[in-house]
Amino acid sequence: MATQHSRSAARFMMAPAVILLLGWMLVPLTMTVWFSFTRYLPMRGDSIERGLEWVGFENYVRFIGSSSFWPSVQATLVIVGGVLAITVVLGVLLAILLDQPFWGQGIVRILVIAPFFVMPTVSALVWKNMMMDPVNGMLAHLWRFFGATPVSWLSEASVQSIILIVSWQWLPFATLILLTAIQSLDSEQLEAAEMDGAPVLSRFWHIVLPHLGRAITIVILIQTIFLLSIFAEIFVTTGGSFGTRTLTYLIFQRVVDSQNIGLGSAGGVYAIILANIVAIFLMRIVGKNLDK
Amino acid sequence: MGRITLDKVRKAFGDVQVIPPLDLTIEDGEFVVFVGPSGCGKSTLLRLIAGLEDVSGGQIRIDGQDATRVPPAKRRLAMVFQSYALYPHMSVRKNIAFPLRMAGLDKAEQDKRVNAAADVLNLTDYLDRRPGQLSGGQRQRVAIGRAIVREPAAFLFDEPLSNLDAALRVGMRLEISELHKRLKTTMVYVTHDQVEAMTMADKIVVLRAGHIEQVGSPLELYRAPRNLFVAGFIGSPKMNLIGGALAAQHDATTIGIRPEHIAVSTDAGDWHGTVGVSEHLGSDTFFHVTCEGIAEPVTVRVGGEVALHYGDSVWLTPDKSQIHRFDTEGLRIA
Numbered sequence: 286m287a288t289q290h291s292r293s294a295a296r297f298m299m300a301p302a303v304i305l306l307l308g309w310m311l312v313p314l315t316m317t318v319w320f321s322f323t324r325y326l327p328m329r330g331d332s333i334e335r336g337l338e339w340v341g342f343e344n345y346v347r348f349i350g351s352s353s354f355w356p357s358v359q360a361t362l363v364i365v366g367g368v369l370a371i372t373v374v375l376g377v378l379l380a381i382l383l384d385q386p387f388w389g390q391g392i393v394r395i396l397v398i399a400p401f402f403v404m405p406t407v408s409a410l411v412w413k414n415m416m417m418d419p420v421n422g423m424l425a426h427l428w429r430f431f432g433a434t435p436v437s438w439l440s441e442a443s444v445q446s447i448i449l450i451v452s453w454q455w456l457p458f459a460t461l462i463l464l465t466a467i468q469s470l471d472s473e474q475l476e477a478a479e480m481d482g483a484p485v486l487s488r489f490w491h492i493v494l495p496h497l498g499r500a501i502t503i504v505i506l507i508q509t510i511f512l513l514s515i516f517a518e519i520f521v522t523t524g525g526s527f528g529t530r531t532l533t534y535l536i537f538q539r540v541v542d543s544q545n546i547g548l549g550s551a552g553g554v555y556a557i558i559l560a561n562i563v564a565i566f567l568m569r570i571v572g573k574n575l576d577k
Numbered sequence: 578m579g580r581i582t583l584d585k586v587r588k589a590f591g592d593v594q595v596i597p598p599l600d601l602t603i604e605d606g607e608f609v610v611f612v613g614p615s616g617c618g619k620s621t622l623l624r625l626i627a628g629l630e631d632v633s634g635g636q637i638r639i640d641g642q643d644a645t646r647v648p649p650a651k652r653r654l655a656m657v658f659q660s661y662a663l664y665p666h667m668s669v670r671k672n673i674a675f676p677l678r679m680a681g682l683d684k685a686e687q688d689k690r691v692n693a694a695a696d697v698l699n700l701t702d703y704l705d706r707r708p709g710q711l712s713g714g715q716r717q718r719v720a721i722g723r724a725i726v727r728e729p730a731a732f733l734f735d736e737p738l739s740n741l742d743a744a745l746r747v748g749m750r751l752e753i754s755e756l757h758k759r760l761k762t763t764m765v766y767v768t769h770d771q772v773e774a775m776t777m778a779d780k781i782v783v784l785r786a787g788h789i790e791q792v793g794s795p796l797e798l799y800r801a802p803r804n805l806f807v808a809g810f811i812g813s814p815k816m817n818l819i820g821g822a823l824a825a826q827h828d829a830t831t832i833g834i835r836p837e838h839i840a841v842s843t844d845a846g847d848w849h850g851t852v853g854v855s856e857h858l859g860s861d862t863f864f865h866v867t868c869e870g871i872a873e874p875v876t877v878r879v880g881g882e883v884a885l886h887y888g889d890s891v892w893l894t895p896d897k898s899q900i901h902r903f904d905t906e907g908l909r910i911a
Binding site (some may be wrong): 479482484495 | 579627628629650654655656658659660661662664665667668675676679680723910
């Protein structure tokens with residue numbers, strides 16, 4: 286009886302949150318799907334009040350057919366993949382480092398986490414103006430100190446620069462999750478491996494890395510979901526030029542710069558499908574890993 | 578071969594001396610048990626032998642060769658850990674083969690040795706499972722298997738049975754003893770359980786606060802404990818230790834008499850008392866008797882079942898030849 290009552294009470298109390306979430310997610314999603322099948326150019330006077338012209342799959346065909354579509358998919362994959370590789374590799378190394386006892390451990394750990402609390406826009410601006418500026422940037426000074434010609438990072442190595450900035454932001458997250466995973470490793474396992482004749486690198490490869498497997502998949506899964514939608518870092522630095530136009534950024538340009546809401550919405554639906562494919566793929570890997 | 582000699586081995590963590598200079602020889606093929614209460618340094622001593630801790634002073638020799646600074650992998654010792662320390666992501670076969678793989682043996686030789694070990698330990702049916710799918714006793718056997726395949730000079734066991742339930746513990750105790758008889762390899766075994774020590778050891782080393790209190794065969798320790806600590810630690814139930822006037826009658830500060838060396842009678846005897854709690858085990862019955870002139874209740878063991886009840890009046894007669902006498906220092910008076 287009590288459970289029956291508390292269950293319906295729980296449903297009742299959860300309802301506002303569920304309704305809010307549904308409204309928040311479903312309304313924009315439905316509108317996006319609807320717009321994607323219409324001709325919607327606000328500058329030419331199209332509006333919802335006047336009724337939108339139904340054009341079928343025309344927007345979808347045009348979005349894919351555009352010469353910037355495949356390069357943008359490629360840029361997205363390169364940036365996401367690059368950031369994932371850097372954050373996972375450096376994250377594992379940093380986590381091992383932070384797991385060692387040393388003086389000032391607490392402060393160092395807080396400092397390592399700090400970049401995660403900086404807003405993307407701010408960190409991109411800091412990197413752009415303080416570090417990568419070809420005239421006044423720290424890197425330019427460093428290059429000149431060694432007698433080299435400063436690199437104008439954001440135009441000459443634009444994709445790498447964006448990967449660097451985003452990696453800097455996400456490294457703390459990876460480190461944090463991997464550090465907690467490393468701390469849960471049974472020290473007797475390492476000692477057993479040591480007695481079994483495994484040198485340091487073998488112990489890392491055969492014991493530590495497999496132990497981290499689950500944590501690494503979780504880092505990859507969560508980061509991919511967020512990295513597919515990075516925007517501020519590109520908007521603030523290159524504005525989508527020099528090959529840094531990702532799918533997200535292309536959609537933004539279609540809607541805001543070209544004022545073509547229908548075309549942009551079609552791109553948005555593609556992005557939803559892409560994100561879901563990645564998500565299903567990753568969920569299966571994670572599910573397999575968690576079953577063990 | 579597996580003769581281990583500890584020469585003035587000392588261990589300190591910072592300012593805290595865990596093991597004061599200690600000498601001990603473990604002969605080849607011997608089953609030596611380190612026993613003592615928690616925190617007596619027995620595990621630390623084992624880890625020093627294994628090389629997982631560095632000694633602060635002194636020398637460890639294995640087969641006469643100085644091994645003090647030799648890394649653990651090169652000491653030809655295999656260790657079985659309390660938590661088994663199996664590698665959870667590897668199958669049983671890979672777990673057992675791991676030390677061989679690290680030693681760079683070829684695949685055929687690895688398989689041969691793994692199969693032989695699995696045969697000895699009844700693990701053949703489980704070789705392709707993962708440790709997570711095994712019971713506690715089976716995991717224990719995998720851990721032992723991983724130790725066997727290396728054909729080490731000596732096995733080190735760090736409280737290997739403490740995570741098993743009572744019934745399984747008795748079984749594994751027998752299996753390990755059996756294994757020792759068959760392999761005839763030196764084994765060093767750490768436990769806090771004196772029953773394990775008594776049943777398995779060729780030689781028991783009783784430790785307290787890093788000091789060796791006594792070294793001897795189980796029966797030597799049982800018959801002639803060197804001091805009060807060993808007297809109280811070895812034997813179950815514990816030896817009755819009696820001080821005061823009764824001890825003075827025997828020219829000692831404390832006298833000890835084991836529960837099994839006291840006769841019980843309802844009408845005549847040396848000490849008169851009242852039966853307190855009794856524990857019936859079927860084969861034996863333990864009575865806790867409150868005696869006149871003795872501060873602590875006296876524990877008495879009687880074979881079989883005896884019709885004595887709470888509050889009954891009884892007479893106890895200790896076997897005079899089995900009384901242990903200790904002086905003011907707690908040392909045995911010969």
